[in-house]
Amino acid sequence: MALLRTVDRPLDGPWDMIVTEPGACTGPEDLTNLAGFIPAPVPGTAAGALRAAGRWSDRAPTPLHGSDIWYRTQIEGRGHEILRFEGLATLCEVWLDAELLLASRSMFLAHELAVDLEGRHTLALAFRSLAQDLARPHKRGRWRPQLATPGSLRHARTTLLGFMPGWCPSVDAVGPYRPITRRGEGAKPGEIDLRASVEDGTGILSLGLRLPEAGGPVTLRCDGRETVLAETAPGRFEGRLELPGIALWWPHTHGEPRLHAVTVAAGGETFDLGRVGFRTITQTRPFAEGLSLAVNGVPVFCRGACWTPPDLVGLPGDRAAYAPSLSLAVEAGMTMIRVGGTMLYEAKAFHDLCDELGLLVWQDLMLANFDYPTDDPAFRSALRTEIAQLLDRLQASPSLCVVGGGSEVEQQAAMLGFPESVWRARAVEAMVREAAAEIRPDLVVVPNSPSGGDLPFSTDAGVTHYYGVGAYCRPFADARRAEVRFASECLAFANVPEPVSLAEAGLTDPRDPAWALGVPRDRGADWDFEGVRDHYVGALYGVDPESLRRDDPERYLTLGRSAVAEVMEATVSEWRRAGSVTAGGLVWLYRDLAPGAGWGVIDVTGRPKSAWYALKRAFRPVQALLTDEGLNGLHAHLLNETADPIEAHVTLAFTTAAGKVAAKGERSLTLAPRATVALSSAALLGRFFDATAAYRFGPAAHDLAHLRLTRADGTVLAEAFHHLAGRDATPREIGLSAALVDDGDLVALRIAAERYALGVHVVLDGEGRPSDNWFPLAPGSERRLAFTGTGERPSGTVRAVNGSEVVRF
Structure with missing residues (x-):
């Protein structure tokens, strides 16, 4: 098999850029005697180029929509080529030497231009003033939103970023912010229609494409299997490849996001069509009842x-x-x-x-x-x-x-x-x-x-x-x-x-x-x-x-x-x-x-x-939750979104903030794949206990409910807490401690508390972060945190919102 063929070449310059008054230059020839050009990476924006040149302030962004901005580069070649512009923000003219090839009014459209090259040429992009365009008379809409201004933006195909005062900085998106590429005409498959679907457990890969210079059979390959495409019209090939038993694509929480390479072979060459995933997406109820x-x-x-x-x-x-x-x-x-x-x-x-x-x-x-x-x-x-x-x-x-x-x-x-x-x-x-x-x-x-x-x-x-x-x-x-x-x-x-x-x-x-x-x-x-x-x-x-x-x-x-x-x-x-x-x-x-x-x-x-x-705690694919169901007590919800069963142990303890146990129940169970189990506090305890203090039989015997889900080997999977009388954040001695410990080949931070700790948080002296932060800690328990992006022996402090201690490690 020949090497995969790459036919698109980036047209990345070098480019330079200049900011001018609106209309100061009608065409590239007017740029000849101008001074003030700066290097401009492409793809990129004018704001990005100014920042790289030290002419940009984040605190006071330079307005750009009121100006014209010109980019230019030299392009060499001979023969017929296709220039592709993936994204031009926003009112853009494309010039080749003195010829205007395109006037685009949308930053969201891609364009392909056929050009005939005869040596060395100047390619210029003129980004015209959007502010001037928005200021001209436009038909008004039936309403004017508070979100963005001016109202004439309803006619512009540009991002609202930069136009929304109150929550977005006034950074103007101008420039060739997506790639510009070149290729020879007919050098690769075109008009590609590639679809991956699943029918009764079988992956179906459908492909249609145009390849005028195929020079023989066109073969579609995926997952080690292949089929020859039929020529349905001159230079047009179509076909379908069935893939029984293909590994499906899943969200990462539910399985493996499997992808499969797709190639087309023709005339001794192989073209890479990227990777596909096989999956189905369906709605489980009518949209009117909720997505x-x-x-x-x-x-x-x-x-x-x-x-x-x-x-x-x-x-x-x-x-x-x-x-x-x-x-x-x-x-x-x-x-x-x-x-x-x-x-x-x-x-x-x-x-x-x-x-x-x-x-x-x-x-x-x-x-x-x-x-x-x-x-x-x-x-x-x-x-x-x-x-x-x-x-x-x-x-x-x-x-x-x-x-x-x-x-x-x-x-x-x-x-x-x-x-x-x-x-x-x-x-x-x-x-x-x-x-x-x-x-x-x-x-x-x-x-x-x-x-x-x-x-x-x-x-x-x-x-x-x-x-x-x-x-x-x-x-x-x-x-x-x-x-x-x-x-x-x-x-x-x-x-x-x-x-x-x-x-x-x-x-x-x-x-x-x-x-x-x-x-x-x-x-x-x-x-x-x-x-x-x-x-x-x-x-x-x-x-x-x-x-x-x-x-x-x-x-x-x-x-x-x-x-x-x-x-x-x-x-x-x-x-x-x-x-x-x-x-x-x-x-x-x-x-x-x-x-x-x-x-x-x-x-x-x-x-x-x-x-x-x-959110990292709340979004766990294997999760334990506690909800207050009033007279029905607390309910423990155990979730397993994975494809594998889990042998688990669940413990529900009712304690004071100091750790005195008022009631405790536990159970071993198997969490089936894709399953949710709900257990009432009565079911876990095996008796009545006023878990929510709903019956008002006197002062509550507990302040805190702590649900813990572990594997059979004791590994903690998830925890949840219920605060009966609210969250007392008054700082006091809670017996907070922290120390670095060796955990295999890594260093971990062991944090413990004698009393309930609210909002335990780690502040590192240098860069990096802990594996968890701003978490509660049950009385008499501990957590071990790993680190990302720190040195071999990180240092810092540990505190709790309701603790008076500041613990260094």
Whole structure:
């Protein structure tokens, strides 16, 4: 077999770039005498190039949409070639020497241009002023959203990032942010239609392609098996390869995300068509009753977060940029990432990594909040092409499971009082369904996020953006009362980064006016998401956050980190319990867009926050949960999402904070694959015990319930806690201790406490992180933590929210 043939070559320069006044240069010839060009990596953005040249400030981003920005490079060759532009942000002219080849008005469309090269040429890209285009007269929409400004953005096919004051820095996305490549015409297969499906347990690989210069039989190969494609028209080949017993693709929590290489051999050459995964995605109930997904026939509780680009300035699209964040998502037990309509389509490397890592992807169209002009034929045509290109680019990606019509378009109109005939986005939904049926019939289509009920944001239908617990400051019980079916957004707080990140950003004091710049708020609201976090600090710990912020800012931040962790775990536990109607919850957001206490569960540097650690515990595929069922006592919920049975032991202990045992029950059991077991406290104890103090027979004999799930060999799988009388965060002596111990070839941190420890947290002296943080510790118990990214013998401190000790190790 010949080596796999690579025919696309990056056109990566060297490129240079210059910023000019709008209209200062009508064509490349006007650039000849201009000074001030700087090197500009491609793919990349103008902001990224300015940053690399030392001409960019994160605190005061340079406005770019008001200027023209020119890129140029030299290209050499002879003969007919195809130039491919994967993404040009946003109003872009492509010039070859003095000839205008393309004028693009969308950063979301790819373009291919045929050129005849005759030696050395100048390729120039002119990114025209978007601000000037938005300022010209446009037809106004029926409503004007609060999210983004100006209203004329409804006509532009560009990201809303940079246009959303209150929660996103004003970083203007301009430039060739996706790859530019060149290839000889007819040098590789084209018009590829590659589909992987499963029928009665057999993998089916279908392929159609154009290969005019095949020079003989065209053979499709996968998993060590092959078939010869039929020539259905001159240069067009089609066929189907059946693969009985093929290993299926699973989310990483439920199995192995198996991928299989696909190649085509013809004329002594072999072409790489990438890798595919075989899986099915189905809905387990009608959408009106709530989105609920099954992978390969197994229901999956979809948990994860809403994605943000790893670097808002440079908008990188390579594996190195995506891998750290996506790896942390896997480590946290996330099963789904949603790319919402306020962001941008991520590069293929993002989806390739999600395929490899076993992360489901919910992909929205880049439509959000506006009344888009779908009655305009030109807009509709461009949007149809955009949808088709998206699905074609991801035609074989097994991680892609949901495609949505955008974010909060229906909600925005409905909340302004419009009737369903206005707020229902039927035109976009029809376009998505039509394209999916043709290109990706295996996908689930969601009309909009949220949508599905009498109102698009009804919590008990379709998909919702649930902020009852969170922005609306509802009690924990609302997470059950709201009967959330699927929260495609939820649990937004101003999450406080760890001290090292705050120190690097110069944001160590929440009383500093600069602190507020990193706190997100909805435009037009008289409250922000720090106030939301403070509400739960007060509700959980019985303190006045404002006084604490003024008098003890360090303690204020500590309780803020701890409260978010508690709220995240409690809400997800409610949704994952046996009998819950909730089939998914995606936290808003995954990563911060700027330094400070943003929505992200990971900060702008990529370091996990307390919320990430809480979600890592809440999202475990093998899990133990406790829920308060009132007069029915506490219920223990034991979950095993894996494909293997687990011989386990469960213990439920009721103790005082000092560790005095009031009641204790335990049982050995087998957790079957994909199973959930619910046991009442009465069943575990074998007798009546007022586990929730619901019967009011006198003072409660306990303060704390502790559920522990272990393997038969004693390995702890999961723990859960129930606080009968709330969470007392008053610092006191709790007998906290910590020491480094040798754990095989590694060094671990052993942490123990004599009394109940609330919000145990580790602060390292240098870089790195512990395997867990901001966790509770039962009285008389211990934990061993591993480290990532530290030296051989890390050092730091251990504290507990309710402990007076500061323990060095």
